[in-house]
Amino acid sequence: MNKSPWIFLGVLFALSLSWWGMVFGPASQANAAKADLGDGTSLHPRSGLAQQGEQIYRENGCYYCHTRMATGGTFGYEIQITQLGADKDLTREIIGEEYAGNKIFEKAYAFQAVAAAQEAATAEGADVEATKATLEQAKAYANAIETEDALIALGISGVTIEGDLAGELGLPIEMSEADKSSVADATFAVSEGIEQWDEIKDRVRALKDRAGAQFKLLPVADNWPDVEYWGARRQSVTRDFLYDVHAMPGVMRVGPDLSNVGARQLDLNALYAKIYNSQAGGQSSHMPPYKYLFNVRSAKEGEELPANAVTVSTGDGVKQSVEPDFVVTPTHKARALAAYLQSLRNDKGLPEAPLPAVREISNPKEGE
Amino acid sequence: MSEEETHNAPLAPEAKPEEINASCRGPVLFLFFSAALWAVQATGVGLLGSLKMHVPGFLADFSHLTYGRLQANAWVAFLYGFAGNAGMGLTLWMLSRLRGMPLAKPGFVLAGAFLWNSGVTAAMVGITMGDQPGVAGYELPAYASRVLLIGQAFIAFSAIITYFSRRHQQLYPSSWFLIAALVAFPWIVGTAHWLLVETPVRGAAQIPVAHWTVTSLQQIWLGCMGLAAILYFIPKITGRELYSRQWAAFGFWMLLILGGWVNLNSGSPLPVWSIKLSQYASALFIFVLIAIGWNLRQTAKGVPLLGSSDLTLQCMGFALGAWLITALFTFGNFYSDWNGLLQFTYAGTAMRQFFAWGFFAMAMFGAVYYVAPRLFSGEVDWACSGTYKWIFRLTAIGAVVILLAGLGMSYGHGHALQDGSAEVMKKALMPMRIAFLGEILFFLSSLIFLGSMACLLFRNCCGECSPMALIRKCRAAEAEGGAE
Numbered sequence: 010m011n012k013s014p015w016i017f018l019g020v021l022f023a024l025s026l027s028w029w030g031m032v033f034g035p036a037s038q039a040n041a042a043k044a045d046l047g048d049g050t051s052l053h054p055r056s057g058l059a060q061q062g063e064q065i066y067r068e069n070g071c072y073y074c075h076t077r078m079a080t081g082g083t084f085g086y087e088i089q090i091t092q093l094g095a096d097k098d099l100t101r102e103i104i105g106e107e108y109a110g111n112k113i114f115e116k117a118y119a120f121q122a123v124a125a126a127q128e129a130a131t132a133e134g135a136d137v138e139a140t141k142a143t144l145e146q147a148k149a150y151a152n153a154i155e156t157e158d159a160l161i162a163l164g165i166s167g168v169t170i171e172g173d174l175a176g177e178l179g180l181p182i183e184m185s186e187a188d189k190s191s192v193a194d195a196t197f198a199v200s201e202g203i204e205q206w207d208e209i210k211d212r213v214r215a216l217k218d219r220a221g222a223q224f225k226l227l228p229v230a231d232n233w234p235d236v237e238y239w240g241a242r243r244q245s246v247t248r249d250f251l252y253d254v255h256a257m258p259g260v261m262r263v264g265p266d267l268s269n270v271g272a273r274q275l276d277l278n279a280l281y282a283k284i285y286n287s288q289a290g291g292q293s294s295h296m297p298p299y300k301y302l303f304n305v306r307s308a309k310e311g312e313e314l315p316a317n318a319v320t321v322s323t324g325d326g327v328k329q330s331v332e333p334d335f336v337v338t339p340t341h342k343a344r345a346l347a348a349y350l351q352s353l354r355n356d357k358g359l360p361e362a363p364l365p366a367v368r369e370i371s372n373p374k375e376g377e
Numbered sequence: 378m379s380e381e382e383t384h385n386a387p388l389a390p391e392a393k394p395e396e397i398n399a400s401c402r403g404p405v406l407f408l409f410f411s412a413a414l415w416a417v418q419a420t421g422v423g424l425l426g427s428l429k430m431h432v433p434g435f436l437a438d439f440s441h442l443t444y445g446r447l448q449a450n451a452w453v454a455f456l457y458g459f460a461g462n463a464g465m466g467l468t469l470w471m472l473s474r475l476r477g478m479p480l481a482k483p484g485f486v487l488a489g490a491f492l493w494n495s496g497v498t499a500a501m502v503g504i505t506m507g508d509q510p511g512v513a514g515y516e517l518p519a520y521a522s523r524v525l526l527i528g529q530a531f532i533a534f535s536a537i538i539t540y541f542s543r544r545h546q547q548l549y550p551s552s553w554f555l556i557a558a559l560v561a562f563p564w565i566v567g568t569a570h571w572l573l574v575e576t577p578v579r580g581a582a583q584i585p586v587a588h589w590t591v592t593s594l595q596q597i598w599l600g601c602m603g604l605a606a607i608l609y610f611i612p613k614i615t616g617r618e619l620y621s622r623q624w625a626a627f628g629f630w631m632l633l634i635l636g637g638w639v640n641l642n643s644g645s646p647l648p649v650w651s652i653k654l655s656q657y658a659s660a661l662f663i664f665v666l667i668a669i670g671w672n673l674r675q676t677a678k679g680v681p682l683l684g685s686s687d688l689t690l691q692c693m694g695f696a697l698g699a700w701l702i703t704a705l706f707t708f709g710n711f712y713s714d715w716n717g718l719l720q721f722t723y724a725g726t727a728m729r730q731f732f733a734w735g736f737f738a739m740a741m742f743g744a745v746y747y748v749a750p751r752l753f754s755g756e757v758d759w760a761c762s763g764t765y766k767w768i769f770r771l772t773a774i775g776a777v778v779i780l781l782a783g784l785g786m787s788y789g790h791g792h793a794l795q796d797g798s799a800e801v802m803k804k805a806l807m808p809m810r811i812a813f814l815g816e817i818l819f820f821l822s823s824l825i826f827l828g829s830m831a832c833l834l835f836r837n838c839c840g841e842c843s844p845m846a847l848i849r850k851c852r853a854a855e856a857e858g859g860a861e
Contacts, residue, residue: 013556016557017556031638036583037582239794255511263809
């Protein structure tokens, strides 16, 4: 390399490669991201206090100790049947004895049998004696299956049983709102929630195409620390920063990740107390106090704390000022910072980042 | 090292080293002394910030002294204050020596250096007032980056004129690195200035821009200046030829191509393809490591760099080792499990500190030790050369402490984050507590560096009008008066 101009040109070319790859490419893609979430809703820019709060967050350098970056993890699929198909034996064969042995499964098909017998009994020109006997037999079988989850069984059976017949089957004659909700939201899991798609795809297709069941696939956090332990609800993605004036994903996690702090920290007073003095109320924390974001004055004797005073609860549940003998109220900056923090949420799923469930068993086995 | 003739055209006459040194004296010493001042500022402010991490209530009532502001200030003071001044001073001297020509337009350098330091000062004040743009690693307010860019342009103008003032010479590899650093800086800071601060792109698009900026400033800008010094001084002091120009060229181009891609966190909220590309670039970084490391190992084969009696060689040996370790860490980021484990821990910050002090600052300390006395007519000695050794020792120990704390203990923090451990806070703070010791050592070494520079200038600047010469004259006059 003897010709000086070639060095210049080469350097420019070499730099331009990473510039195109790491600046232009990703930035163009991020810039083209749409606010539309595909379900009739869309992302909105922050406004008012929350927008001003972003500035307070930035100028104090909060992003050095807090991230806003919930990472991805691994999840499995839980197949949740919402309505069983008509063919019990076929469904049993597809889901396996492990799940078909559950009493909810048996009860649901018993309800289907009752509903079918009832329909046959009330059909025009039916053999009254024969259908009545079949109905009684179906009811007896249904009542013989004892389970506390009868409403779930009813929900996934896909049939409607009301009135006296419901009473005869141990179901509420008049359903409360909670009962109706239990029936409407009933699901019956037929996988552990740790299976990957390749492991369950045959079962899913068989349920859909052969058994005629209705179901949904729920992603369940399997090895996902940020969701399992640290309060995030899903992975942070590019669109979470779409309307940030200054994107501050963060450096270290000396403090907790804040990607979903708005959903966790709904109590504004508690948030103020945390910002004012994170150790107030005897909490263990290494966050520095940000007292300069608050107005502090001495309390007069016998003075009641104003409504906007920052308080903490004592052990016996009595509220007292976060700084004993002083009245502490948030300044505009503190209110803005709190509003910004409460705007940080990732508890709404995005097409590219669905909400996984935190791992728990949807239909515990008997005795659990 | 030799500069072989490759053309038959007659060469422009080469200037004498004394003439070159004299031309560099004012501007380069100004830049070196500024660097020493900023090094103390960087380490002092950094110490204060770290202290707040260990004692959260310390100075908590001062809004201008939050941990975030102090950390930003410390890095700006190091990156632009110390590294910028020292790196550009060395660039000017090395380009002049490598081209065999006196420094062109030294007035431009002085003007640029003044602007540059004004820009850094403006940045420090701006950050203290809460004007940082929110990008860790690039904390320059808009007005500061404008002044820095203009200042760098003045200095680069002089460097480029010097570079083109003599042709028909085969360029020594250090020249490539220096030119790359001169070209890269305005590109990197210009991009960040326009896309992050002046006319910020949408929030989501700022994340890749910020990563590229921060990584490029470290890997390319600092990396090129530091490696240029190592490639220059190791062969020069050992009296050997550089083992291979081809290896050097391969390492150079690979560094430029890959430097801006590497080290992206696997959890970054960015398109998956860019994270994957970054991982592949990190994997390819092993070639940069091998090219630079093998070339210099073969060059200095049989010479114990760290055990050398020459302080510059010791510094360059340590700097080379530190660069190789950080390059190895960069390569390690190819493994997403490793990257995922350490991404939110102190490890990244520790490696940045190790790179900054173990590699770059150490290379600059070694280079300044060699260059500064030669800038005076008749080659003077350091006032207390023994104290300069302590700069090497303290910086080396501090860098090793931070490396061990950052990598070893952050490993525990990473596991605590992944296991949901209740001890996560304790494990997060432990490496920072240990690293605090390293920061104290950096502060001490910076103080000694500043003292040494001040002493050198005090004794030797301005010829017969230097403060020390005047004091000697006064003493002599007093003695004569007393005798009379």
